[in-house]
Amino acid sequence: MQSRTSVLIEGFARREGTERTGPCPVRDVLDRVSDKWSILLVVALAVRTRRFSALQRAVPDISKRMLTQTLRDLERDGLITRQVFPTKPPSVEYRLAPLGQSLLDPLASLMDWAGRRHAEISAARVRYDATGS
Amino acid sequence: MQSRTSVLIEGFARREGTERTGPCPVRDVLDRVSDKWSILLVVALAVRTRRFSALQRAVPDISKRMLTQTLRDLERDGLITRQVFPTKPPSVEYRLAPLGQSLLDPLASLMDWAGRRHAEISAARVRYDATGS
DNA sequence: CTGCATCCTCTAGGATACTG
């Protein structure tokens, strides 16, 4: 099973030599994925729908500022939806949109890789640092 | 097929409420993936083995500084290997290590997603911006 | 050619305080 991989890589590499007609769409999307908090929030919302403060508890080391901003970005991209309940005090629920759901599978394969290869990577680091020092 | 996804998400979410015994391994690895240049270089090296200057041409908007640094990090993590040829002037070849190869599949599924959903995301953005303005 | 070292800029992002 090399076909899918190579096709995608070719598509990704096609930029080489071609004058950019605008930013590469794949890179554009990957930029969002490689955002520091986006993945964390998507995963947090994959577990269940959550409110603002619940998200802050789920991802403890995010600041309110970044939480708000990242949620806005994800909403703008159609990955999550935001529903306001005009109670008193108001509450807001965030949930994964279908588009966000569709991201879970690729994300899972990445996290799966991370989990399986983590030990190997740590070992490589130790080895490298030992040699270098 | 929800099993694999949900298992991983649970593993990822398990941190909640647990005092951290150190940084989450998955997050640790994802930090590398979400590095601005790492993925680009891995993909560039997936196509073929390349030398330093060739990599700079493959990823035109990377600076020498960042190229060197990212290559070191990838080498340290065991994702790529570096081979020096003591010619005159010297040349250095970078190639994907097996560990790096193993990343291509998860990466492909992400890029596949990006490619397929990009239009949808762009549309969502336009819609969001239109409403907001 | 490869790649450090230096300097300098710019912005992501944290802390804090305030509002509907």
Add this chain to the structure above:
DNA sequence: CAGTATCCTAGAGGATGCAG
């Protein structure tokens, strides 16, 4: 509770020049 506004710092990262 769910944000917004302001301020401010650390670190990412570009440009340049030198060296092996």
